[in-house]
Amino acid sequence: MPTITLPDGSQREYDVPVSIHDVAADIGPGLARATIAGEVNGELCDASDLLKTDSKLRIITNKDPEGIDIIRHSCAHLIGHAVKQLFPEANMVIGPVIENGFYYDIAIGKPFTEEDLKQIEERMRRLIKQNYDVVKAMTPREKVIEEFTTRGEEYKLKLVQEMPDEQTLGLYYHQEYLDMCRGPHVPNTCFLEHFKLTKVSGAYWRGDSNNEMLQRIYGTAWASKKELGNYLKQLEEAEKRDHRKIGKQLELFHFQEEAPGMPFWHPKGWTLYQVIQNYIQQLQRDNNYQEIKTPQLVDYSLWEKSGHASKFSDEMFSVKSDNRMYAIKPMNCPCHVQVFNQGLKSYRDLPLRIAEFGSCHRYEPSGSMHGLMRVRSFVQDDGHIFCTESQIQSEVADFMQLLFSVYRDFGFDDIILRLSTRPEKRVGEDHLWDNAELALEQALDATGLEWQLQPGEGAFYGPKIEYSLKDCMGRVQQCGTIQVDFFLPKRLGAEYVSEDGTRKTPVMLHRAVLGSFERFIGILIEHYEGKFPVWLAPEQVVVLNITGRQSVYCQNIEESLKNKGFRAISDLRNEKIGFKIREHTIQKVPYLLVVGDKEVQTDTVAVRTRGGEDLGSMSLTDFCNHLRRDVSKRGRSDTSQAS
Numbered sequence: 248m249p250t251i252t253l254p255d256g257s258q259r260e261y262d263v264p265v266s267i268h269d270v271a272a273d274i275g276p277g278l279a280r281a282t283i284a285g286e287v288n289g290e291l292c293d294a295s296d297l298l299k300t301d302s303k304l305r306i307i308t309n310k311d312p313e314g315i316d317i318i319r320h321s322c323a324h325l326i327g328h329a330v331k332q333l334f335p336e337a338n339m340v341i342g343p344v345i346e347n348g349f350y351y352d353i354a355i356g357k358p359f360t361e362e363d364l365k366q367i368e369e370r371m372r373r374l375i376k377q378n379y380d381v382v383k384a385m386t387p388r389e390k391v392i393e394e395f396t397t398r399g400e401e402y403k404l405k406l407v408q409e410m411p412d413e414q415t416l417g418l419y420y421h422q423e424y425l426d427m428c429r430g431p432h433v434p435n436t437c438f439l440e441h442f443k444l445t446k447v448s449g450a451y452w453r454g455d456s457n458n459e460m461l462q463r464i465y466g467t468a469w470a471s472k473k474e475l476g477n478y479l480k481q482l483e484e485a486e487k488r489d490h491r492k493i494g495k496q497l498e499l500f501h502f503q504e505e506a507p508g509m510p511f512w513h514p515k516g517w518t519l520y521q522v523i524q525n526y527i528q529q530l531q532r533d534n535n536y537q538e539i540k541t542p543q544l545v546d547y548s549l550w551e552k553s554g555h556a557s558k559f560s561d562e563m564f565s566v567k568s569d570n571r572m573y574a575i576k577p578m579n580c581p582c583h584v585q586v587f588n589q590g591l592k593s594y595r596d597l598p599l600r601i602a603e604f605g606s607c608h609r610y611e612p613s614g615s616m617h618g619l620m621r622v623r624s625f626v627q628d629d630g631h632i633f634c635t636e637s638q639i640q641s642e643v644a645d646f647m648q649l650l651f652s653v654y655r656d657f658g659f660d661d662i663i664l665r666l667s668t669r670p671e672k673r674v675g676e677d678h679l680w681d682n683a684e685l686a687l688e689q690a691l692d693a694t695g696l697e698w699q700l701q702p703g704e705g706a707f708y709g710p711k712i713e714y715s716l717k718d719c720m721g722r723v724q725q726c727g728t729i730q731v732d733f734f735l736p737k738r739l740g741a742e743y744v745s746e747d748g749t750r751k752t753p754v755m756l757h758r759a760v761l762g763s764f765e766r767f768i769g770i771l772i773e774h775y776e777g778k779f780p781v782w783l784a785p786e787q788v789v790v791l792n793i794t795g796r797q798s799v800y801c802q803n804i805e806e807s808l809k810n811k812g813f814r815a816i817s818d819l820r821n822e823k824i825g826f827k828i829r830e831h832t833i834q835k836v837p838y839l840l841v842v843g844d845k846e847v848q849t850d851t852v853a854v855r856t857r858g859g860e861d862l863g864s865m866s867l868t869d870f871c872n873h874l875r876r877d878v879s880k881r882g883r884s885d886t887s888q889a890s
Contacts, residue, residue, distance in 0.1 A: 250301045264299040267292060268434065271306050281308040283317050283438060284431040291317075293383050293431040309438065309470035316344050321381065321433040322371075322442050322468045323349040328424040329370035330464075333363075339426065340402040340452065340461055347478065348467035352450055354402060359447045359462050367464065368444045374421075375436045382420040383430060391416045394425060402452075403427055441475045442468035445482065450614060481720055488720070490772035491618040497777050497834060499785070500619070508616045508623030510765060515785035518814065520764060522783055524604060526656075527628050527760065534649055536602040536630060541582035543606060547572040553581040553739060562609045579605035579629045580732075580757060584739040587633055587753075592743040597753060598634035598642055604764075605629045619769030626764045632756040633741070636679070639754060640686035643712070643729055644693055646758055650727050651694075653760050654716055657771065658780065658882030661717040664691055667704035674708055675733035683731040683754075684710045708734035718774040726767060730757040778857065780882040781837045787874065789836045790817040790852070793824045793843040800847045804840065804867060811871055813878075832857050838874065 251259045251270055259273060267285035271278045271294075282294050286305040291313060298304065307314045323342030330337050330353055342351035353359075359367075386394075388407070395403040406427065407416070419426050421436075433439060444466040452458035467482075469475040494500050499516030502509070512520060531538065547565065550556040555577065556563070564575040576582065583601055592599065606626050615621055632642050654662060666687055669680045687710055691698045705711055714727035732755040742750045761767040771779065781787055788808055790801045801817045808815035818827050824841065831839055840852040845864075852870055854862040865873070 249298050251298060252301075252303045254305050261298075264297045266295050266297050267304065267306070268294040270298070270304060274306075278306060278308075281310075283307050283309060283314045283433050286313070291431050294434045295383055296431075315468075315470060317431055317433060318438055318470070319344045319349040319466075319468045320428075321436075322439050322466060323351045324419065324421065324426050324428065324432065325371050325374060325436065325439060326351040326353075326367065326444075326464055326466070327426050328374055328421040329367050331424055333366055333370055338400055338402050341406070342426075348445070348465060350463050350465045352452075352461045352463050354452075354459070354461050358449070359464065361447075364444055364447055364464065371442070371444075372440075375439050377422075378435055378437045379422055380435050381432050383432070384418045384420065385415050386418045388414050388416060391418065391427065394418070395427075398425065439468065441470065441472055442466055443475060443479060454612060454614070456613060484720055485722075485773070488773040488776045489618075490620070490769040493772050493777040494618070497785075499772070502618070506624075507613060508611055508621075510619060510622060510624070516768075518785040519768065519779070519783060522785075523761070523764065523768070524628075527653075528604075530649065530653065531600075531602045531630065534600070534645070536600040539583070539586055539601050539603050541576070541579060541586065541603060541605065543575060544573040545576055545582060547574050549581050549585075550574050553584075553735060555581065559609075562611075564608050564610060575608045576605070577607055577609045579603055579607065579627065580631065580735060580755075581739060583629075583631045584736060584741050584755070587736075587741050588739070592633075592753075594635065594743055594745050597743060598632050598638050599753075600630065600632050602628070602630040619765040619772075622763075622765050625766070627759055628761045628764065630758045630760075632758065633736070633743075633753040634756065635751075636682055636754055639683060639731060639756070640690050642756055643687060643690040646729055646756075647690060647694060647712075647714075650714055650760050654714075654727075655883055656881040658774065658884070659716040659718075660884060662696070663715040663717070663723060664694070664696060664698035665701050665713045665715070666691060666698055667701040667706075667711050667713065669705050669710060670703050670707060672707055673705075679733050680710065683733075687712055687731070706730055706732075708732045716770075718770060720773075724770050726762045726770075727760050728758065728762070731755075732757055778835045779837075780880070781874070781877045782879075782881050784835070784837050785814065786816050786834070786836050787813050787878075788815040788838045788840060789831045790815065790840045790842060791824060791827045791831070792817075792819050793841065795819075795821065796844060797842045797847055801842050804842070804852065807867060808871070813871070813874060828855070832859075837877075838870075840870070 248260070248262050249264065259270065268279060268282055271282040284294050284307040285292050286307060287298065287302050307317070309315060309318060326342065327339045334355060336355065338354035340352035340354060342349060392404065392407060417428055417430050419428055419430065419432050444464060446465045448463050450461050450463040452461055467478055469478060494516070497515060498513050499519065500510045500512050503511065528538065544566065547556065550563070559577060563577050566573050566575065583603070586601060587599065604626050608624050611621055611623050634642055651662065668684050691712065709731035711728055711730035713725055715723045715725040717723055736755045737752045741753055743753050745751045790804045792798055792801045798819045801819060805815050805817040818831065820827065828839060835857055837857055839855040841855060842852060846852055851864040851866055853864050854870055856862065
């Protein structure tokens with residue numbers, strides 16, 4: 248009979264098989280009421296599952312991350328129960344957990360409306376109030392097929408067909424509703440009350456645009472009313488900060504069907520883009536990178552030789568010309584090796600640092616594209632360091648210092664560090680992996696910061712460090728990376744002459760600070776809600792006249808500011824000054840210089856910030872000094888007065 252070992256090392260012995268819920272009840276009635284599931288010998292199980300042999304058990308409640316995931320997954324299936332009651336003709340497909348929530352794909356003849364969504368949510372709440380038990384039944388394959396055939400659930404039958412080796416499958420009964428799942432699920436609907444359906448969209452079956460369109464209902468669920476409320480507030484804030492809306496409002500960029508997933512940059516957006524590019528460009532010069540430029544179209548044979556064709560062919564655009572097949576480059580790495588290979592290199596030439604603002608194209612399914620955050624055309628601040636094994640640690644350490652400085656300049660202080668180590672399938676000898684992983688660990692330790700280990704999550708060609716930043720809403724955005732590569736330089740014939748005169752293959756470090764320019768700008772827009780620090784603002788100053796008498800003076804002020812390197816415009820329209828102030832405040836211009844007769848007579852400007860602060864009148868020289876100080880702060884935490 249089973250002996251159950253709990254996380255604290257204590258043991259409980261039973262004369263007969265017991266369920267996870269029984270063990271919880273034996274410990275205490277409070278724990279029994281809170282039990283959602285259990286982790287048995289490292290595997291998640293339903294609370295109703297029987298323990299028949301000696302086992303290690305951890306009780307799962309809503310205080311555990313696994314418990315929250317189970318709540319969300321169970322909510323997805325509750326959507327199924329509600330939808331089948333309201334729309335009996337619907338066919339249920341799949342309902343997985345996603346970050347902070349869940350969704351359920353449904354096959355139905357018409358798109359769901361907002362009113363439908365409200366009805367479904369209300370029906371779910373009525374079902375939750377019934378506090379009914381969710382009953383699990385491990386069922387023979389033939390019986391499962393019979394059940395879903397009778398119910399006309401063709402997609403569930405397709406899923407069964409995709410699992411030919413499964414002879415017993417888990418069925419979950421929600422009263423009259425039946426669903427198939429590996430589980431676990433909550434034992435009772437009382438755990439599901441803190442949820443909200445958030446939106447509905449279209450989605451292709453299996454994510455393939457050649458397949459039929461389904462309806463996807465999204466939702467979120469949490470352990471408490473407070474957590475749900477906080478998340479919904481965050482969603483509201485995210486909606487307010489949506490870079491697509493702000494990008495349109497500020498006239499930064501747009502998308503259109505003729506070029507899906509490829510942004511059209513407007514003058515102000517391109518100004519922002521160039522400010523960032525020039526900043527990175529200067530930074531790379533200061534850190535001894537040599538900038539290069541490589542072709543957009545490269546013969547397909549290079550991508551076959553590098554291994555990218557076999558792994559990424561579905562993401563690559565190709566074009567045929569002169570009886571040759573070319574790929575539009577999806578990444579810059581193989582081309583950078585070609586530059587390295589021109590002329591024999593010595594160990595004295597290493598480390599060799601090269602960088603490119605490489606324009607890349609990758610096919611993204613239409614359903615996955617999202618403004619600037621996920622595009623088909625993008626530019627990387629891409630760099631590669633060719634070095635010896637002994638240089639890995641110092642190069643990684645130097646890169647990290649550079650990266651932290653950059654992120655602080657853009658206003659990000661909370662950086663998450665993750666080290667991904669060797670996967671099961673990999674290239675390169677173990678001693679190379681040992682040395683590389685140790686070098687990355689030592690570089691991370693030298694920062695004095697906490698870092699997370701991700702065992703087995705490295706690339707097949709080497710370990711890597713990922714750098715993620717937290718935006719103002721607490722969202723984690725993965726941006727920078729540095730990856731050790733033993734594979735590509737060898738595969739593409741990169742060599743250098745070592746100190747002893749032999750030919751050796753250099754180690755290749757792939758590094759990016761911002762990642763994709765497009766995505767990083769999207770992050771910046773949402774982080775600042777379009778109120779960029781002065782150094783980034785496409786228009787830093789606008790000069791506003793009160794009447795036509797000040798027009799020439801305003802034009803002279805504008806010209807003087809431009810000559811000093813500031814991005815200034817003037818608004819000389821015959822409109823009321825209040826109207827012009829409001830309009831440029833909405834456009835989030837950091838500084839507004841108001842000029843009337845008094846300012847002309849005293850050779851001054853009246854300075855306002857976009858935040859509504861009146862800084863009073865000052866000479867142009869004093870204002871320029873003020874502006875210069877503000878620009879020099881960049882986005883660091885000692886925020887500018889213009890905010």
